[in-house]
Amino acid sequence: MTDTVKTVGRAEAGPxxxxxxxxASKSFSDHKVLDAVDxxxxxxxxxxxxxxNGAGKSTLMNILSGIYTAxxxxxxxxxxxxxxxxPAAAVALGIGMVHQHFxxxxxxxxxxxxxxxxxxxxxxPPRATVDAQIxxxxxxxxxxxxxxxPVARLSVAEQQRIExxxxxxxxxxxxxxxxxxxxxxxxxxxxLLSLVRDLAAQGHAIIFITHKLREVISAGxxxxxxxxxxxxxxxxAVEDVTRDDLSSAMIGGQDVAVTKRAGARSGADLLSVSxxxxxxxxxxxxxxxxxxxxxxxxxxxxxxxxxxxxxxxxAVLGMRPLADGRVVLEGHDLKAASVAARRGVGMRYIPADxxxxxxxxxxxxxxxxxxxxxxxxxxxxxLVWPGRIRAHAGSLIEAxxxxxxxxxxxxxxxxxxxxxxxKVILAREIDGDARLIxxxxxxxxxDVAACAYVHDRLIEAASRGAGVLLISEDLEEILALSDRIxxxxxxxxxxxxxxxxxxxxxxxLMLGHA
Numbered sequence: 130m131t132d133t134v135k136t137v138g139r140a141e142a143g144p145x146x147x148x149x150x151x152x153a154s155k156s157f158s159d160h161k162v163l164d165a166v167d168x169x170x171x172x173x174x175x176x177x178x179x180x181x182n183g184a185g186k187s188t189l190m191n192i193l194s195g196i197y198t199a200x201x202x203x204x205x206x207x208x209x210x211x212x213x214x215x216p217a218a219a220v221a222l223g224i225g226m227v228h229q230h231f232x233x234x235x236x237x238x239x240x241x242x243x244x245x246x247x248x249x250x251x252x253x254p255p256r257a258t259v260d261a262q263i264x265x266x267x268x269x270x271x272x273x274x275x276x277x278x279p280v281a282r283l284s285v286a287e288q289q290r291i292e293x294x295x296x297x298x299x300x301x302x303x304x305x306x307x308x309x310x311x312x313x314x315x316x317x318x319x320x321l322l323s324l325v326r327d328l329a330a331q332g333h334a335i336i337f338i339t340h341k342l343r344e345v346i347s348a349g350x351x352x353x354x355x356x357x358x359x360x361x362x363x364x365x366a367v368e369d370v371t372r373d374d375l376s377s378a379m380i381g382g383q384d385v386a387v388t389k390r391a392g393a394r395s396g397a398d399l400l401s402v403s404x405x406x407x408x409x410x411x412x413x414x415x416x417x418x419x420x421x422x423x424x425x426x427x428x429x430x431x432x433x434x435x436x437x438x439x440x441x442x443x444a445v446l447g448m449r450p451l452a453d454g455r456v457v458l459e460g461h462d463l464k465a466a467s468v469a470a471r472r473g474v475g476m477r478y479i480p481a482d483x484x485x486x487x488x489x490x491x492x493x494x495x496x497x498x499x500x501x502x503x504x505x506x507x508x509x510x511x512l513v514w515p516g517r518i519r520a521h522a523g524s525l526i527e528a529x530x531x532x533x534x535x536x537x538x539x540x541x542x543x544x545x546x547x548x549x550x551x552k553v554i555l556a557r558e559i560d561g562d563a564r565l566i567x568x569x570x571x572x573x574x575x576d577v578a579a580c581a582y583v584h585d586r587l588i589e590a591a592s593r594g595a596g597v598l599l600i601s602e603d604l605e606e607i608l609a610l611s612d613r614i615x616x617x618x619x620x621x622x623x624x625x626x627x628x629x630x631x632x633x634x635x636x637x638l639m640l641g642h643a
Contacts, residue, residue, distance in 0.1 A: 147171055148193075148303055148334060153202035155188055157544075162188045163199075164358045170303065175325055175335045177349035177367070179379050180576070184355040186338050190305050193336075194226040195219040206303075217249070225301025227292045229308050229547070230484050239276040239283070239291040246295045259298075266297055270324055282409070285481050285570070286317065286434030286602065304328065305336045308573075310344060317433065317602070322348040340379075340576045342372050354378040379577065395426035395612055399596040400445070400565050405454035407440045407620075414440035415620045418454070422565060422596040427587060429611030430600045431635055437620035438600045439481065442567050445598075446478055447471045458565060472501070475564030479554055479571045481600075487554045488542050494531070494553065495522035495538035501557050525556040530582075548579030555583065559590050566590055569600040584610060604632055 148170040155163040163185045170176045180186045191197040193204065195213040204211055206222060213219050219226075233242050240263065247259045254262075267273060274290040275283065283291075289309065296304060306325070310318040325348050329335055337348060345352050346367060354362035354375065362370075362378040400422040407415035415437040422428045432438050443449040445456050447468040456463045463471055480486035488497055499518045522538035525531070529552045531545070542550060551571065559566060568587060572580040587610065591597050601607050607614060616623040616638040623638045 147205075147207055149205040149208075150189070150193065151203045151205070153189060153192060153199050155185075155192065155197060155200050162358050163192075166202075166355070166358070166360050167363065168353060168360070169364065170334045170336060172302075172334050173329050173332050174350040175329050175337050175348050177337045177339060177345040177352040178355065179339065179345065179352060179375060180355035184379075184576075185358040186355055187307065189355070190226060190307065190336065190338065193219070193303075194224055194305065220249075220299055220301075221251075223300060223302035224305070225296035225299060225303070226305040227289070227296055227307060227309060230482075231288050231292050233280045233288055233291060235281040236279055238279055239274060239287075239294075242280060242291060243276070243295055243298055246299060250299070262298060263294070266294055270294070270297065271320060272324070282412075284435030284439065285573075302332070303334045303336070305338070307338045308340070309337070310339065310341065318344070340580075342375055345375065346372075376577070396424035396594070398422070399424045399459060400598070401455075401457040402441075402445060403455050403457075405441065405444060405456070406452045407437070407444045407449055408452045409440070409449070413452075413620060415444065418617070418620070418622045420598075420615060420622055422598050423612075424596055425591055425594050426612040427591050427597040427599050427610050429607040429614045430598060430617055431604060431607045431614060431638075432600075432602065432617035434602055436617050438569065438617055440620075441617070442478070442569055442598075442600060445567065446476060475562055475595075477501075477558040477560075477563045477566045479558055479566065479568040481570040481573060483547075483550055483554055488550060490543035491541055493539050494526070494542055494545075495519050497542050497553055498522045498525050498538070498557050501560070529553075529556040529586075531556065548575050548582075551575060551579065551583060555586050559586055559595075563590060563595050565596045565598070567598045567600065570602065571599070572601075572603070572606060580606075604635060607635070608632060 148168075150166065150168040153163050153166045153168075154161070166185070166189060168176075168178075168189065178186055178189075188197060192199045192202075193213065195215045195218050204213055211222060213222065213224070234245065237245065240260075243263055244256065244259055247254060263276070267276075270293070272290045272294055274287050274294075276291075280288055280291065293306075293309070309325075310321055322344060325335055325337065329350075337344070339345060349367045352362070352365055352367055352370060352375065353360055356379065362374070398421045400420075402418060402420040405415055405418040405420075406413065418437075418441055420428075420430070420441075430438060430441075440449060444451050447463070447466055447470070451464055454464075458471070458474060458476065461474065463474075478487075484490060495518050499521055502521060519538045526538065531549050531552045542553060545553065555571075566587070571583050571587070575583065584606075587597050587599065599607065599610060614635065616635055618638060
């Protein structure tokens with residue numbers, strides 16, 4: 130891809146950009162999240178920004194995109210100071226950000242979401258013009274996605290593609306990508322990295338936020354690392370740093386690798402799914418799927434996003450009806466059982482989108498942690514005293530090392546970093562009564578230390594005798610943790626193998642090439 134992608138926001142790519150952020154500081158209450166941070170970005174480059182959850186990356190980018198106002202500091206574009214007074218001002222300046230948590234209207238189609246975004250421009254283009262530009266962007270960027278299907282029916286990966294299209298459609302020349310490959314398979318991630326390099330070659334200035342060191346090496350020109358609100362490694366050419374340099378800068382000298390699952394002795398079948406078919410609106414999402422999970426094992430389910438993983442998981446959990454087939458847990462047929470009944474016999478769920486599906490963001494940490502225990506009666510029957518709920522939360526905060534909980538169990542969950550929010554879900558879902566844990570992309574958007582923590586907890590749960598169904602588009606995660614691996618493609622279970630089969634073989638099955 131060598132031609133400039135035209136957008137409805139700007140008829141041409143515009144002048145060469147340069148961005149400089151100087152001395153940016155930001156505090157929330159008495160907590161300083163950014164401390165005099167400097168950052169710069171040249172036109173035509175990819176500047177990778179690394180840092181653990183809570184390091185300040187999102188805060189810095191939210192200042193750049195007009196969501197937050199810095200307490201101190203300045204922003205310059207093309208050498209001139211600018212005021213980014215809000216998101217609309219950021220768009221007018223050619224700044225676009227693709228967030229981890231997407232900002233799409235779920236009942237709308239992808240195309241309707243793109244038209245909605247274009248309607249906010251100072252001069253609203255004709256509908257036909259927008260449609261033509263959308264088609265051109267899809268072809269040139271390779272971001273192929275079903276645009277005439279409600280977003281709610283799309284996978285997380287497909288929704289991300291629409292977000293990227295939306296940002297490009299509005300004419301972003303400074304493009305911020307926040308963990309863009311977190312929901313992608315290896316093949317999809319490689320395609321996105323190629324797209325990023327092409328956009329940079331056209332003159333776009335790209336900030337690439339990631340925790341994956343291979344992506345820095347593959348796509349980045351320069352790299353900077355934030356830790357605890359300070360820039361600890363700044364503006365280094367990628368070829369001049371090593372993986373150890375980056376890992377040490379991110380986590381303060383402690384290298385954390387992907388947890389490797391030692392060979393485990395699994396027991397009898399715990400979960401048996403046979404002939405499962407899931408339909409919605411006349412469309413078939415899962416067709417005749419057969420799957421077992423044994424007690425004490427981690428069974429990995431690999432697949433490209435949008436191939437029926439979510440629908441299968443939700444059918445097992447009772448959140449969707451089965452058009453055909455059976456779900457059996459420890460000999461009990463659960464086809465007609467409610468979600469509450471299934472949770473009552475030990476089914477637990479870690480969904481892919483924690484903010485939308487697993488947490489009540491404005492509710493206290495204590496109430497989020499107590500949700501399962503209250504329903505199962507673990508904290509008593511009938512009226513549960515608030516003091517008991519807070520004590521329960523306090524023990525889990527300590528046991529799971531939930532940081533950022535200053536203010537105690539009464540702190541709203543929305544104030545936690547992504548890694549600590551995921552710990553809340555783990556603390557609630559992985560308890561002593563859990564028999565089957567369905568973990569869908571449990572490390573999405575987390576840093577290396579948080580990923581290792583999640584992996585360790587899943588391994589511990591399996592070691593206690595629980596069965597774990599690990600659904601992930603991250604092949605490295607699947608290969609490292611799984612005792613058995615299945616592949617889902619186009620709604621069908623394509624293959625199941627003991628041990629850790631060849632990565633290329635699994636990749637071919639995921640893409641339907643085998």
